[in-house]
Amino acid sequence: MASIDKDKNKVKIDESSRNVEVLVRTMKQDYQYSYNLFDEFGNLILEAHVPISESLLNHLRNSNIERLYYDPTKAQETDGENVAGLNTGKSIVDEALAMETVQNVKDFMDHIRDIYNFSPGASVSKVRIEESRAQVDKLMASVEKNSDGVFNPITKLKELDDYTYVHSANVSILSAILGSRLEFKKEIRLAMGLGGLFHDMGKAPISKDIVNKASLNDEEFDLIKYHPHVGYKLIETNPHMHDIEKRIILLHHERTDGEGFPFGFDLDQYENQTPREIRLFALCNEYILMVQNKPGVKPLSSRDALRKMLNLVFAPYKKVHSFLIRDFKEFVKALGYIVNNGSYFIVKGDLVRMNTGEIGIIEEMNKLFPLNPKVKILKNHKLETLKRPIIIDMLKDYNNFISNVYDKTGPVKAGE
Numbered sequence: 001m002a003s004i005d006k007d008k009n010k011v012k013i014d015e016s017s018r019n020v021e022v023l024v025r026t027m028k029q030d031y032q033y034s035y036n037l038f039d040e041f042g043n044l045i046l047e048a049h050v051p052i053s054e055s056l057l058n059h060l061r062n063s064n065i066e067r068l069y070y071d072p073t074k075a076q077e078t079d080g081e082n083v084a085g086l087n088t089g090k091s092i093v094d095e096a097l098a099m100e101t102v103q104n105v106k107d108f109m110d111h112i113r114d115i116y117n118f119s120p121g122a123s124v125s126k127v128r129i130e131e132s133r134a135q136v137d138k139l140m141a142s143v144e145k146n147s148d149g150v151f152n153p154i155t156k157l158k159e160l161d162d163y164t165y166v167h168s169a170n171v172s173i174l175s176a177i178l179g180s181r182l183e184f185k186k187e188i189r190l191a192m193g194l195g196g197l198f199h200d201m202g203k204a205p206i207s208k209d210i211v212n213k214a215s216l217n218d219e220e221f222d223l224i225k226y227h228p229h230v231g232y233k234l235i236e237t238n239p240h241m242h243d244i245e246k247r248i249i250l251l252h253h254e255r256t257d258g259e260g261f262p263f264g265f266d267l268d269q270y271e272n273q274t275p276r277e278i279r280l281f282a283l284c285n286e287y288i289l290m291v292q293n294k295p296g297v298k299p300l301s302s303r304d305a306l307r308k309m310l311n312l313v314f315a316p317y318k319k320v321h322s323f324l325i326r327d328f329k330e331f332v333k334a335l336g337y338i339v340n341n342g343s344y345f346i347v348k349g350d351l352v353r354m355n356t357g358e359i360g361i362i363e364e365m366n367k368l369f370p371l372n373p374k375v376k377i378l379k380n381h382k383l384e385t386l387k388r389p390i391i392i393d394m395l396k397d398y399n400n401f402i403s404n405v406y407d408k409t410g411p412v413k414a415g416e
């Protein structure tokens, strides 16, 4: 997507935007695209599934047109505009406050290690908890003050060991923004922010070599799986923490398909035993896990992370799934534009699958409800090609939703 180059105050296109455009010099006669292609002014140049003619190629070359776009709004977006009207040069939480938050998590985790090493059985200190709560208050004030800004995760790691601290600060900031955008009660927003700082406290006693490792073997992963339970046990009876904060620590890795931990809830348990704010917290956690640079792991762009998360929503045809569509819709409503510099993460021309199993192409986006676009259905649920494609307006049918988006250029998979 387009992003502001702060130094030169101009817009450049990063790698993640490559798949929204086609270079004319790579186009070949008789080739067909499955999407409509537009010029930079949004004019339709080539219809989907129509072979490229020699005369069109000559016209494009003679007119010095270098690129065509799948989305007619894309060219305008690269001029720095964004569909949500956000100030893309402004951070909701500035770097100084974000780094202060990282230090707060580090101090807290050192405290937890001290308890393990020197005073087993001691309670987590009331003073420490209140210090972290004061930090969340500062974050919440910044979120209110800079509500027209955007979110970019902290990526700086002073030392390799800082990964968990930076991750927790990122999750806390993102949860505070989500709570504000969805207008949660102050106590819930405070609890989600504190949950962000504390949710991985059960990792404090685990060797940093394992916590910071890019890929884990089965034995190491089993150890990591204990961290929600270990953390919960440390604060289960602590009178200075609220129930929702405790349950964030315990339940933030539960998933819809039973593959979560520590309990491995099934779909029904996930829906009924994991409160909405904890499920939304889990989405914030998952998003940060995808976009933050872990040593040895290439992070996803915000666009690709959102698309991958969409591919992980539950739909009847999927074996692998992590979230409920209603939660993902709320997550996107609150944060979709804020984390993606004001741009859509799915666009007109994207190939998608619906929860019903049908396959189609997005015909027209809906700004307020980006997950309810107009879709041209090309294949039915048995994946048979329709003789005559039909266009459906998903705004009018709330039972249906997009549950997969496919990438032509990148392997953003998961969920099938």
Ligand SMILES: [Fe+2]
Pocket: 199, 200, 227, 252, 253
């Ligand atoms: Fe965790």
